[in-house]
Amino acid sequence: MAAIPEKPTLDGLDERWSAAWEDAGTYRFDRTKRRPEIFSIDTPPPTVSGSLHVGHVFSYSHTDTIARYQRMRGREVFYPMGWDDNGLPTERRVQNYYGVRCESHLPYDPAFVPPEKPGKDPVPISRPNFLELCARLVAEDEKAFEHLWRRLGLSVDWSMTYTTIGTEARLTSQRAFLRNLARGEAYQADAPTLWDVDFRTAVAQAELEDRELPGAYHALRFHKAGGAGDLLIDTTRPELLAACVAVVAHPDDARYRSLFGAEVITPLYGARVPIVAHRLADPEKGTGAAMICTFGDLTDVTWWRELQLPTRAIVGLDGRIKHDPPEAFSADGHAAYAEIAGRTVKQAQKIVVEQLRASGELDGEPRPITHPVKFFEKGERPLEIVTSRQWYLRNGGREPELRAALIARGHELEWMPAYMRARFESWIEGLTGDWLVSRQRFFGVPFPVWYRLDADGQVLHDARLLPADDALPVDPSTDCPPGFDESHRDQPNGFTADPDVMDTWATSSLTPEVACGWATDPDLFARTFPMDLRPQAHEIIRTWLFSTVVRAHLEFDVLPWKHAAISGWVLDPDRKKMSKSWGNVVTPLEWLERYGADAVRYWAASGRPGTDTAFDEGQIKVGRKLAIKILNASKFALTVGGAGDGGNGAGASDAGGDVAAVTAPLDRALLAALGALIGEATAAFDQFDYARALERTERFFWSFCDDYIELVKVRAYGGETGAAAESARATLRIALSSLLRLFAPFLPYVTEEVWSWWRAGSIHRAPWPSVPELGVTGNPLVYAVAAEVLGAVRKEKSEQGVSLAWPVDRVVVGDTTERLAALDAARSDVCDAGKIAQLSTEVDGQMLVKVELAAPTGP
RNA sequence: GGGCGUUUAGCUCAGUUGGUAGAGCACCUGCCUUACAAGCAGGAGGUCGUGGGAUCGAGACCCACAGCGCCCACCA
Numbered sequence: 049m050a051a052i053p054e055k056p057t058l059d060g061l062d063e064r065w066s067a068a069w070e071d072a073g074t075y076r077f078d079r080t081k082r083r084p085e086i087f088s089i090d091t092p093p094p095t096v097s098g099s100l101h102v103g104h105v106f107s108y109s110h111t112d113t114i115a116r117y118q119r120m121r122g123r124e125v126f127y128p129m130g131w132d133d134n135g136l137p138t139e140r141r142v143q144n145y146y147g148v149r150c151e152s153h154l155p156y157d158p159a160f161v162p163p164e165k166p167g168k169d170p171v172p173i174s175r176p177n178f179l180e181l182c183a184r185l186v187a188e189d190e191k192a193f194e195h196l197w198r199r200l201g202l203s204v205d206w207s208m209t210y211t212t213i214g215t216e217a218r219l220t221s222q223r224a225f226l227r228n229l230a231r232g233e234a235y236q237a238d239a240p241t242l243w244d245v246d247f248r249t250a251v252a253q254a255e256l257e258d259r260e261l262p263g264a265y266h267a268l269r270f271h272k273a274g275g276a277g278d279l280l281i282d283t284t285r286p287e288l289l290a291a292c293v294a295v296v297a298h299p300d301d302a303r304y305r306s307l308f309g310a311e312v313i314t315p316l317y318g319a320r321v322p323i324v325a326h327r328l329a330d331p332e333k334g335t336g337a338a339m340i341c342t343f344g345d346l347t348d349v350t351w352w353r354e355l356q357l358p359t360r361a362i363v364g365l366d367g368r369i370k371h372d373p374p375e376a377f378s379a380d381g382h383a384a385y386a387e388i389a390g391r392t393v394k395q396a397q398k399i400v401v402e403q404l405r406a407s408g409e410l411d412g413e414p415r416p417i418t419h420p421v422k423f424f425e426k427g428e429r430p431l432e433i434v435t436s437r438q439w440y441l442r443n444g445g446r447e448p449e450l451r452a453a454l455i456a457r458g459h460e461l462e463w464m465p466a467y468m469r470a471r472f473e474s475w476i477e478g479l480t481g482d483w484l485v486s487r488q489r490f491f492g493v494p495f496p497v498w499y500r501l502d503a504d505g506q507v508l509h510d511a512r513l514l515p516a517d518d519a520l521p522v523d524p525s526t527d528c529p530p531g532f533d534e535s536h537r538d539q540p541n542g543f544t545a546d547p548d549v550m551d552t553w554a555t556s557s558l559t560p561e562v563a564c565g566w567a568t569d570p571d572l573f574a575r576t577f578p579m580d581l582r583p584q585a586h587e588i589i590r591t592w593l594f595s596t597v598v599r600a601h602l603e604f605d606v607l608p609w610k611h612a613a614i615s616g617w618v619l620d621p622d623r624k625k626m627s628k629s630w631g632n633v634v635t636p637l638e639w640l641e642r643y644g645a646d647a648v649r650y651w652a653a654s655g656r657p658g659t660d661t662a663f664d665e666g667q668i669k670v671g672r673k674l675a676i677k678i679l680n681a682s683k684f685a686l687t688v689g690g691a692g693d694g695g696n697g698a699g700a701s702d703a704g705g706d707v708a709a710v711t712a713p714l715d716r717a718l719l720a721a722l723g724a725l726i727g728e729a730t731a732a733f734d735q736f737d738y739a740r741a742l743e744r745t746e747r748f749f750w751s752f753c754d755d756y757i758e759l760v761k762v763r764a765y766g767g768e769t770g771a772a773a774e775s776a777r778a779t780l781r782i783a784l785s786s787l788l789r790l791f792a793p794f795l796p797y798v799t800e801e802v803w804s805w806w807r808a809g810s811i812h813r814a815p816w817p818s819v820p821e822l823g824v825t826g827n828p829l830v831y832a833v834a835a836e837v838l839g840a841v842r843k844e845k846s847e848q849g850v851s852l853a854w855p856v857d858r859v860v861v862g863d864t865t866e867r868l869a870a871l872d873a874a875r876s877d878v879c880d881a882g883k884i885a886q887l888s889t890e891v892d893g894q895m896l897v898k899v900e901l902a903a904p905t906g907p
Numbered sequence: 908g909g910g911c912g913u914u915u916a917g918c919u920c921a922g923u924u925g926g927u928a929g930a931g932c933a934c935c936u937g938c939c940u941u942a943c944a945a946g947c948a949g950g951a952g953g954u955c956g957u958g959g960g961a962u963c964g965a966g967a968c969c970c971a972c973a974g975c976g977c978c979c980a981c982c983a
Contacts, residue, residue, distance in 0.1 A: 474979045617977095659913090666918085666919075676943075680943035686942095842948050845948075853940050
């Protein structure tokens with residue numbers, strides 16, 4: 049209990065209460081509670097190597113309001129925070145930050161110290177050294193995030209953080225993978241794969257994005273066998289001509305029907321390729337005939353697979369044309385190929401076009417077009433398709449039954465807002481294959497797999513060596529498989545490690561399992577899983593949400609959570625998707641310091657679930673004003689009539705005041721209206737609609753300040769005694785108690801501050817307000833009519849340009865009998881508040897208020 | 908091309924069983940009133956995207972169209 053300040057202020061509240069909550073363990077999770085008593089939240093682990101912007105503050109504030117509401121409802125809230133620190137973003141940040149480059153073949157250098165400043169040329173370092181730097185940098189980043197989150201007032205239990213590269217995450221990912229493997233859900237395949245030539249890794253369908261790029265149609269002259277003329281074929285990728293394995297047209301296309309089964313000879317290279325038919329060939333496009341290359345795009349892959357064509361790959365993992373030409377070229381063909389060998393595809397295209405022009409096999413000039421090209425979402429050059437050995441996880445991409453089961457999971461899940469389910473479904477319906485989970489990178493969870501080598505040192509991919517479950521997590525590049533030691537590594541008849549790491553989503557898809565302790569803490573797991581809520585952004589429904597559903601479905605045959613709350617984006621003030629540069633002009637911490645956490649949270653909570661919201665400094669200012677208003681109104685409610693240090697101390701009831709003392713009709717009317725508000729706010733929160741709960745509460749609160757307090761002020765003042773005065777004072781406290789608790793999920797600092805003036809314990813562990821605790825309530829009409837008449841009196845004074853304290857000789861109110869009766873019940877309050885000498889009423893169908901001001905007195 | 912969302916005051920947005928348009932900001936006017944001048948009171952401002960339909964009655968329901976945004980698909 050603290051004294052009520054003479055001049056309440058928001059200054060210093062954030063720091064003071066953050067520290068107090070930490071000391072008191074206010075948000076500590078009590079793991080003795082059982083599953084039904086617990087509300088568990090699968091918090092999104094933010095990418096720590098990314099920049100912090102107000103978008104983070106926005107969506108994490110939403111989740112925190114839900115967490116606080118559930119906690120006040122009596123649920124023990126399991127609200128851990130994770131840090132997503134594995135994967136490419138961290139690698140990239142480490143490379144730039146320290147000026148280093150990971151080279152897997154280098155030996156570990158225990159004495160390595162990164163350069164003070166990144167040099168011009170990156171320093172090549174070993175994989176273990178590189179991983180050390182990753183670990184060092186993410187530790188710093190995570191501190192910055194935690195600082196921001198604490199300041200924002202997230203009610204997270206900070207003793208329960210996890211990271212996606214930590215031991216728990218590696219153990220969970222590897223165990224889950226091995227179980228997937230044992231059940232046949234994970235498998236390895238040597239197949240065409242989308243490949244980023246800069247990152248030198250395979251990427252998954254979920255990580256693709258289209259970008260519009262300029263390109264050009266080139267009409268190539270293929271030669272019919274036996275000199276029977278030419279066949280024109282349009283292509284945007286003439287550089288892949290050497291990889292052409294067939295020409296395809298639609299089976300119904302009359303122009304080509306007679307040619308199916310025949311062969312044509314490719315320009316430049318003189319290779320004989322068949323003309324084949326396939327329904328995906330579009331007669332409307334180009335000449336209606338297309339060349340099939342291995343591989344120019346995903347349609348090529350489909351044709352290649354379904355028509356069982358040979359492979360003639362010419363693009364290497366480095367994105368350059370391979371040096372060995374495919375077979376079946378003519379002598380001139382080999383010469384032509386030699387000129388592009390070793391070149392990038394871009395360079396090769398120029399050369400090939402020149403060669404075609406020279407040979408007369410380019411029909412006309414290239415016709416420029418703009419077309420969508422597939423990119424890795426983090427990449428800078430178009431993806432190539434190369435054949436490589438990769439791990440896959442079944443996700444319904446190739447099995448209708450699994451696909452249907454996952455769509456059914458989407459129906460089982462409760463979405464907020466509900467329409468977001470459509471994105472989940474359309475993603476599943478568009479899957480073209482299983483989930484490619486292996487990445488040729490370093491800072492990730494390694495696949496816990498080794499392979500036998502034969503007597504020649506060749507890898508036997510079918511002869512897998514797996515670790516014992518209790519040995520997990522393992523790093524196969526430094527740990528040895530059972531029965532082998534380091535001397536057998538990479539030796540004939542020995543073993544070699546699987547070189548790949550898992551896709552970052554392969555770990556992130558297990559956040560419920562990681563956070564709830566599936567691998568290490570079965571007791572905790574039983575108390576928290578399946579979880580109650582997954583809050584997340586809509587653009588990662590296809591990745592994070594979907595993959596998490598897949599993993600839980602495969603492993604446990606359940607949904608990982610009951611509800612998914614999808615948040616929108618923060619947009620620039622001009623309503624464009626927020627750009628990095630704009631979002632970083634002022635950092636989130638600076639906003640918090642400028643206006644206080646409550647103010648920023650207020651803005652965030654005004655963004656409805658799933659709705660993109662423009663950043664609005666004005667709303668933050670409004671939030672700050674609201675917080676200040678709460679301080680001042682509370683001070684008044686708690687001190688009026690000398691009640692400041694009175695009877696409602698540690699032992700006060702939930703209601704916050706003496707319910708039995710509430711006797712005046714106006715006061716009882718207020719409690720009736722308050723009860724309705726509590727019902728609305730509770731219903732809104734139960735549907736995760738925090739924005740509605742805030743809006744209703746705020747509206748009520750301003751009316752409470754402007755109307756109710758003004759109406760009862762005189763009655764509640766210190767000079768007054770008796771039941772009427774006590775009734776007003778008790779009602780002020782009771783209403784304040786409820787209102788503070790209704791605001792607590794949004795404005796944790798100011799509400800806690802006021803609560804501490806007069807109540808024991810944290811407001812954030814206080815029970816959510818309820819109608820029963822208000823006791824008997826009255827007719828809300830009394831409050832409504834009294835406020836309206838007072839408003840009419842104010843309006844008259846305002847229009848006459850006099851002070852609101854100006855006396856009124858007489859007011860005549862015309863209204864219905866029922867409303868006049870309600871007014872009569874609050875007659876003295878209305879007269880006191882309006883300084884009205886005489887109030888008379890007359891029954892009338894329509895409300896009419898006539899106000900006669902007192903004449904000016906004196907000079 | 909398919910789907911989802913959205914369109915209400917100058918700006919940001921509420922408007923949940925259909926009953927004669929709301930809030931905040933900004934703007935204008937007035938007011939030091941014993942919680943609050945980072946305040947209080949008041950005012951002005953909208954044919955609710957367009958066109959149809961069912962209804963006694965539509966911002967809300969149905970249909971079509973348009974703008975904006977997003978998701979998915981197409982990528983020769």
